[in-house]
Amino acid sequence: MPRYRLLLEYNGGPYQGWQRLPGIPTVQGALEEAAAKLDGAAVEVHGAGRTDSGVHATGQVAHMDLQTDRGTKVADAMNFHLRPHSIAVLKAEKVDENFHARFSATERHYRFIIINRRAHLTLDEGQAWRISSRLDADKMHAAAQTLVGTHDFTTFRDTDCQA
The missing domain is CATH 3.30.70.580 (Pseudouridine synthase I, catalytic domain, N-terminal subdomain)
Structure with a gap:
């Protein structure tokens, strides 16, 4: 096959x-x-x-x-x-038959888009999250640094999960 x-x-x-x-x-x-x-x-x-x-x-x-x-x-x-x-x-x-989409993966990338404005989204509707209040980019960057690196998220999955 x-x-x-x-x-x-x-x-x-x-x-x-x-x-x-x-x-x-x-x-x-x-x-x-x-x-x-x-x-x-x-x-x-x-x-x-x-x-x-x-x-x-x-x-x-x-x-x-x-x-x-x-x-x-x-x-x-x-x-x-x-x-x-x-x-x-x-x-x-x-x-090759040994390739497996899940087990052969070496990395994953995620992108989250925040648009910081009062006006509603038009072109980006459904593609971004609109936040109307002012954001502090420096504090957000500092907080995001805790996400950088390799982490074990096993506690976030169901106990019956086989992944």
């Missing part, structure tokens, strides 16, 4: 997060539905991570195994079957 690494972009607004949930719109669910139409069989899509409800992505990595080698047309074919979803496959490439 050929394995494909997918580079994804999506507007998470319409979705209840990444992880497939029955009867609920999710990013993984939409991708698997599109892949099944492409491959003619059920396909499981694995993501490098799971985004929460409403979270967008500009470089999410995923992988999937197809029954048939689709060559260089996988991204175009997936994008055709993803319409009208707000999900795009920016790139698809065949990879």
